[in-house]
Amino acid sequence: MSAKRVLVIEDDAWLGEHFASVLKDVGYKVKLEPHIFAAVGAVDEFKPDMVLADILLAGETIFPFLNELRSYEDTGELPVVVCSNLAADISFDDLKPYGVTRLLDKTTMQPDDIIAAVKDALQ
Amino acid sequence: MVAKRGEDKELRDGRLFSGDLPSIVAAAHELKAPLALIRQLALGLESSGAREENVGRIVLTAEKGLRLSSDLTKSLRLQDALFETEPINPLSLCKDVVHEMSPLFNAHNKKLVVAERKRQLLVVGNNSLLRRVITNFSDNALHYAESDKPVEISVRAVEGGEKVRLGVRDFGPAIPSNIWNNLVDKLTNSPQSVNARPQSSGLGLYIASQFAEAMGGEIGAVRHRDGATFYIDLQASKQTSLL
Numbered sequence: 526m527s528a529k530r531v532l533v534i535e536d537d538a539w540l541g542e543h544f545a546s547v548l549k550d551v552g553y554k555v556k557l558e559p560h561i562f563a564a565v566g567a568v569d570e571f572k573p574d575m576v577l578a579d580i581l582l583a584g585e586t587i588f589p590f591l592n593e594l595r596s597y598e599d600t601g602e603l604p605v606v607v608c609s610n611l612a613a614d615i616s617f618d619d620l621k622p623y624g625v626t627r628l629l630d631k632t633t634m635q636p637d638d639i640i641a642a643v644k645d646a647l648q
Numbered sequence: 649m650v651a652k653r654g655e656d657k658e659l660r661d662g663r664l665f666s667g668d669l670p671s672i673v674a675a676a677h678e679l680k681a682p683l684a685l686i687r688q689l690a691l692g693l694e695s696s697g698a699r700e701e702n703v704g705r706i707v708l709t710a711e712k713g714l715r716l717s718s719d720l721t722k723s724l725r726l727q728d729a730l731f732e733t734e735p736i737n738p739l740s741l742c743k744d745v746v747h748e749m750s751p752l753f754n755a756h757n758k759k760l761v762v763a764e765r766k767r768q769l770l771v772v773g774n775n776s777l778l779r780r781v782i783t784n785f786s787d788n789a790l791h792y793a794e795s796d797k798p799v800e801i802s803v804r805a806v807e808g809g810e811k812v813r814l815g816v817r818d819f820g821p822a823i824p825s826n827i828w829n830n831l832v833d834k835l836t837n838s839p840q841s842v843n844a845r846p847q848s849s850g851l852g853l854y855i856a857s858q859f860a861e862a863m864g865g866e867i868g869a870v871r872h873r874d875g876a877t878f879y880i881d882l883q884a885s886k887q888t889s890l891l
Contacts, residue, residue: 562821632687
């Protein structure tokens, strides 16, 4: 069985590399993009099975990208895990319409939490 | 497009933290980002093969957080008029900033340079505040710039030589007009709570505008098709004996 593909959208390069490293270590294929403009292209080329994304990105927030995903038949059901410093200030219910299956708090989460959230989202 | 900070009453009269809860929330949010990164990098030390690299990143991120903390302190002290202005060689100051910031840029595989110029200029400003403004712009550029072209700091005369402009140019993806308008707004208004304005608080730019104002200058930004320039205009000094 081929490895599942995770598209990571994180504008902090070092944090993005850390997330990618954690996921690669347990066997996922990972593509890291810093902003939504690059992420749109990566959806077509990389064909991810799910998305792990920050909310506040360089330029735009993640929401226009998530709206774009929802609007296409082939990506409309793609699961999304959001990972943000704002997690404590956001209602998870507000994120559900964007296909978000889990909200992680960057300030409190452990590396294992990323793996668990991705695993759950892909089930 | 050029955006300039005007004579805004809110900026003239209001200082950061003058009983302004949204500003405190903005500051807390800005400090949360480097702290969260340090924590994640530290957690990664246990499993990461690149332990030495991660330790270096932790140090550089801590320094970034400390710079912001220091800016906030300076912002409070502006009220006490502790920062006197004097003639400054801006090119020399910019080279100092490049020296300070190069380890951070190098760690991101990016480059920060100063555009050389033959004719030297002097500005009237405060060395400490001006250095913080240029460092702040460079920090901002680091976040937005792509790695194939260096971020460039330049110094040039404007308004017929009456003023001197220190600009930090980054090369990155074009900024959408709605984001640009939001960013321009941050040059002229106090930082808002992240709940009220989700695209970050703009605290760094707001602090830079306060520092500029304390030196009798103003900050602004120019939108390019491939990035942006943030600049500060200061009064030119005629005291050529320092050159």
